[in-house]
Amino acid sequence: MVRLLKRFARCESPTDSKPAVDHFGRMVAEEWRTRGAKIEYLPQKREGNHLRITWPADRARWVGISARAGQILVLGHLDTVYSLGTIKKMPFRVRQGRAFGPGVFDMKGGLVIALFAVDALAHAGWRPRRQIVFLWTSDEETASKSSREVIEQEARRSAAVLVLEPAGGPRGQLKTRRKGTGTAELLITGRAAHAGLDPGAGVNAVHELALQAARLMRLNNPRRGITVNPTIAQGGTRSNVIPAEARLTIDLRAETVADMRRIERKLKMLRPILPGARVALEGGFSRPPLERRASAALFSQASKLAEQLGFSVGESLAGGGSDGNFTAALGVPTLDGLGAVGEGAHSPDEQVILSALPQRAALLAALLVTL
Ligand SMILES: [Zn+2]
The missing domain is CATH 3.30.70.360 (Alpha-Beta Plaits)
Structure with missing residues (x-):
């Protein structure tokens, strides 16, 4: 996970540079391709292209009679707030169980978690009962102007939305409410x-x-x-x-x-x-705000699963918005803050706690297979 996080962090992707975001998008897509996912680029003129990943790609082969209607939408973003060249001033580095670098926490760590969650399911031979769509957008950090429509369109087809934004605080709280x-x-x-x-x-x-x-x-x-x-x-x-x-x-x-x-x-x-x-x-x-009624059921399921996995997750209110705000406003159950655990988002000290990375991947895998 650390090796992949390092590659992702070094491939800078500020929202305002379409070539950079597109380049990073292709790197992420390649990882999914090797895992047998179906990749679609949603081309944009000014912003980077959004990435729609369907896994498993071959639904008929994976999903048996227990198939459930409605997909699971996993939301993340490719862009960061760090302008090109930041990596020279804040190079990727690992110190005392933490990884530092531009975007490691918000939210390249979340993108790594998703890949390892899928690996875990594939290795265990566990079949999700629903089609899973991972939507990685390119402009979350500038209020999602070009991606809002596609996010809402996918959400309407979904039974649940899981958002891989950073967890709340170093104890890894899930975000059940957002302003x-x-x-x-x-x-x-x-x-x-x-x-x-x-x-x-x-x-x-x-x-x-x-x-x-x-x-x-x-x-x-x-x-x-x-x-x-x-x-x-x-x-x-x-x-x-x-x-x-x-x-x-x-x-x-x-x-x-x-x-x-x-x-x-x-x-x-x-x-x-x-x-x-x-x-x-x-x-x-x-x-719009993400109110707790949109996240309550998913949160209680997630906290039970975390307990079975040997750790606990609390919940918190976030003062800032994310793309989960859009999906919750449509009445689709939405749980946010499922990404990396760390601190210092958007700061020169942005960092993730390495020991939490596999825990979060396990929690996401458990959610994907039980929803
Ligand atoms: Zn973010």
Whole structure:
């Protein structure tokens, strides 16, 4: 597993480089081909190609009378947040039972786990009762614009969705809840004027921005898991001109669909505060929340299987979204955080705990064969 993880980490695949992601995709596809899987590339113009892997390829030969309707969808992504050349600054290395390198945790470790889960089933001669589709997408780290449709299409055909995103915390908790997330832009228009000669003729867009930011902060409700945070403020042109334009970027998160809708309604109702100012809102939530009711049954099955395998898994809430948010919103049972155990996702210290890799592969194999 470590050898494969090393090869995967060294083959850099930042979301914004289609050639790099495609190159990595071919490397991953080759691994599946040697395991007798059926590979389909879903070609994309700007993003990397998505990879759809069906295993076992020959369903008739594998699945007998116990076959169950509805496939199992396993979700993962090929892209990472690390730009090309990062591998020189943070080379793949193993130290004290941990592997470090760009993307080892989020989520090349998960891709390795999937391959070894399938190996385990093949060696044991265990036949899954459902068709299994592994969908490795290319743009998860930039909100899955090109992959959302195919993810939802596959999910509708699925009895369950297993997401190989990193586990929660170094104890390997599964993610049974995820906040819905999004970004909104507030575009503010005022009126320019000379700050010294005729300040009264102006409408100060930066002043309006500040008032709006203060008002937006009141939408926060940490107890309910609602966070609304102005994160980028831009405005003004010259030090002696009343600014005519300003722009505020707002990070949005909510734990339930009902709260997401409530925040969306409140954002739509935003009105200018200063006389003469105008405001327009763009964007909003891009991923709905993954609520626990979508994951509860799968989680209890997974924790029983883990116990039989000799370890335990807890559960946790993730403040960030994943592609599991899309599938859960469709009402398809979804369990997330089944990937590698480690810490430091998206940081220069990204790392995975090696002893957990075989455990996670065993847990995934057990889920694939019992669902
Ligand atoms: Zn990820």
